[in-house]
Amino acid sequence: MNQPRYQRRKEDRPEEITAAALEAFAKNGYAATRVDEVAKRAGVSKGLLYLYFKTKEELFKSVVRSFVMPRIDTLIKIIETSDMSSEKFLRGPFLDFARQVPGSPISVIVRLMVAEGPKHPDLVQFYWDNVVSHGLGAINELLWHGVQSGEFQRSTVSEQPALFVMPVIFSVIFNLLFSKQPIDTDRLIETQIDLLISHLKGHTT
Amino acid sequence: MNQPRYQRRKEDRPEEITAAALEAFAKNGYAATRVDEVAKRAGVSKGLLYLYFKTKEELFKSVVRSFVMPRIDTLIKIIETSDMSSEKFLRGPFLDFARQVPGSPISVIVRLMVAEGPKHPDLVQFYWDNVVSHGLGAINELLWHGVQSGEFQRSTVSEQPALFVMPVIFSVIFNLLFSKQPIDTDRLIETQIDLLISHLKGHTT
DNA sequence: CTCGTTACTGACCCATGAGTCAGCAACTAC
DNA sequence: GTAGTTGCTGACTCATGGGTCAGTAACGAG
Numbered sequence: 122m123n124q125p126r127y128q129r130r131k132e133d134r135p136e137e138i139t140a141a142a143l144e145a146f147a148k149n150g151y152a153a154t155r156v157d158e159v160a161k162r163a164g165v166s167k168g169l170l171y172l173y174f175k176t177k178e179e180l181f182k183s184v185v186r187s188f189v190m191p192r193i194d195t196l197i198k199i200i201e202t203s204d205m206s207s208e209k210f211l212r213g214p215f216l217d218f219a220r221q222v223p224g225s226p227i228s229v230i231v232r233l234m235v236a237e238g239p240k241h242p243d244l245v246q247f248y249w250d251n252v253v254s255h256g257l258g259a260i261n262e263l264l265w266h267g268v269q270s271g272e273f274q275r276s277t278v279s280e281q282p283a284l285f286v287m288p289v290i291f292s293v294i295f296n297l298l299f300s301k302q303p304i305d306t307d308r309l310i311e312t313q314i315d316l317l318i319s320h321l322k323g324h325t326t
Numbered sequence: 327m328n329q330p331r332y333q334r335r336k337e338d339r340p341e342e343i344t345a346a347a348l349e350a351f352a353k354n355g356y357a358a359t360r361v362d363e364v365a366k367r368a369g370v371s372k373g374l375l376y377l378y379f380k381t382k383e384e385l386f387k388s389v390v391r392s393f394v395m396p397r398i399d400t401l402i403k404i405i406e407t408s409d410m411s412s413e414k415f416l417r418g419p420f421l422d423f424a425r426q427v428p429g430s431p432i433s434v435i436v437r438l439m440v441a442e443g444p445k446h447p448d449l450v451q452f453y454w455d456n457v458v459s460h461g462l463g464a465i466n467e468l469l470w471h472g473v474q475s476g477e478f479q480r481s482t483v484s485e486q487p488a489l490f491v492m493p494v495i496f497s498v499i500f501n502l503l504f505s506k507q508p509i510d511t512d513r514l515i516e517t518q519i520d521l522l523i524s525h526l527k528g529h530t531t
Numbered sequence: 532c533t534c535g536t537t538a539c540t541g542a543c544c545c546a547t548g549a550g551t552c553a554g555c556a557a558c559t560a561c
Numbered sequence: 562g563t564a565g566t567t568g569c570t571g572a573c574t575c576a577t578g579g580g581t582c583a584g585t586a587a588c589g590a591g
Contacts, residue, residue: 125586125587125588126539126540126585126586126587127538127539127540127586127587128538128587128588129537129538129539129586129587129588130538131537131538134538148444149444149445150441150442150444150445152357152358152442152445153357153442153444153445155577155578155579156578156579156580157578157579165539165540166539166540166541167540167541167579167580168539168540168541168580168581168582169538169539169540171579171580171581172538172539176579176580177579177580232440232441232444234503235437235440235441235499235502235503236355236440236441236442237441238502238503239355239502239503240355240358245503245504246506249504249506249507253504254507277513277517278517278521281510281513281514281517283496283500283509283514284514284517284518286496287492287493287496287514287518288492290496290499290500291488291491291492291495291496294440294495294499295488295495297440297443297444298439298440298443298444298450299450299454299458301454302454302459304488305486308482308486309486309488309489309492312482312483312486312489313489313492316483316521316522316525317521319525320521320524330556330557330558331556331557331569331570332556332557332568332569332570333557333558333568334556334557334558334567334568334569335568336567336568339568339569360547360548360549361548361549361550362548362549370569370570371569371570371571372549372550372570372571373550373551373552373569373570373571374568374569374570376549376550376551377568377569380550381549381550382549382550
């Protein structure tokens with residue numbers, strides 16, 4: 122008859138709260154998100170949230186840890202284990218990954234990092250160590266491999282992995298800001314990859 | 327003997343306050359900047375600030391107006407009045423402009439927009455109307471001109487002005503976050519422009 | 532059905548900072 | 562000088578929201 126007003130589910134709470142926080146941050150950004158709102162989304166009181174996360178900042182850290190690293194690690198695994206040509210990898214798995222980032226939680230994290238990063242140097246360091254350096258390093262290695270095997274020519278392009286990441290980050294930020302005039306993310310990413318590969322294959326100076 | 331505690335300098339106040347606001351925003355971001363601090367930096371009381379700017383948001387708009395719009399407008403003027411070839415313009419004035427952005431107040435504004443835009447849709451709209459649409463429009467026109475005159479081939483590149491802006495925005499954000507491992511901004515921008523022009527001049531598919 | 536443990540609630544506290552306003556003092560005209 | 566104007570001050574109000582804690586009720590053990 123009388124439904125219990127709540128259930129005790131200690132195990133699941135942190136995960137659920139973290140997911141709710143991602144939603145809220147996605148919608149409003151970090152500073153503008155009320156802890157009350159996160160709690161509400163998680164179907165929980167504010168007090169309970171503070172039992173699991175000491176501060177709002179802890180909550181933020183938890184979101185970063187939960188939603189970014191697994192994705193990047195997966196991609197790096199593919200680079201390391203597969204033996205396809207560099208071009209095949211760039212046009213295949215890498216392009217697929219790049220195209221799906223703008224619609225994934227990673228895009229939210231990117232924005233949060235840009236917004237709150239300067240106030241949380243330790244978080245930025247963590248993000249660099251576990252995500253950025255790995256990602257850029259992997260691309261670097263891939264390009265180096267291409268050059269070594271004679272598939273790509275050595276040039277200034279083959280030494281700047283950022284050229285490959287650029288359109289992804291740019292698209293994420295552009296569309297988060299100007300959602301009213303969205304950019305064609307897929308097209309931008311594809312064009313850039315095409316340009317880069319064209320160059321690396323020696324079709325131009 | 328008795329120095330006056332302040333001088334009445336109605337003419338200069340708005341400009342000085344705007345400059346102070348830019349400094350404060352650069353240091354702390356929009357939300358984290360206290361109006362009190364801006365006033366202090368400007369050597370003025372908070373009350374006076376509110377005589378010249380109705381709200382904190384007005385203050386922000388004033389910063390954009392003073393430090394961003396003139397730069398963009400100057401660049402557009404050059405496009406419209408000069409009759410140099412599209413390539414010359416891209417390799418000359420445009421490249422110069424792009425290279426100096428990361429060290430200019432514009433980079434501060436970009437960061438602010440990314441970080442706090444979602445909470446202030448009207449600010450985003452203001453920025454779009456007065457800066458982004460003008461800038462992208464100008465590049466579009468330039469590319470179209472190049473195509474019309476036969477200087478450039480028509481392609482997917484000539485229809486995506488964002489390709490030219492991308493490295494600038496990316497550099498600003500990257501270096502803001504990871505100032506410990508800064509990226510070579512000039513090199514990135516130059517490489518991208520080279521790639522794009524190479525393509526547009528028909529050296530590749 | 533107890534009774535003890537503890538996951539959970541939500542009303543509360545209080546630091547913060549945007550925005551206000553009554554009065555003061557710098558300047559001007561005479 | 563002195564009276565009028567107005568640029569300017571800074572103490573104030575008040576909404577907001579992060580963080581707390583005394584109490585409540587779900588659940589398990591006996």
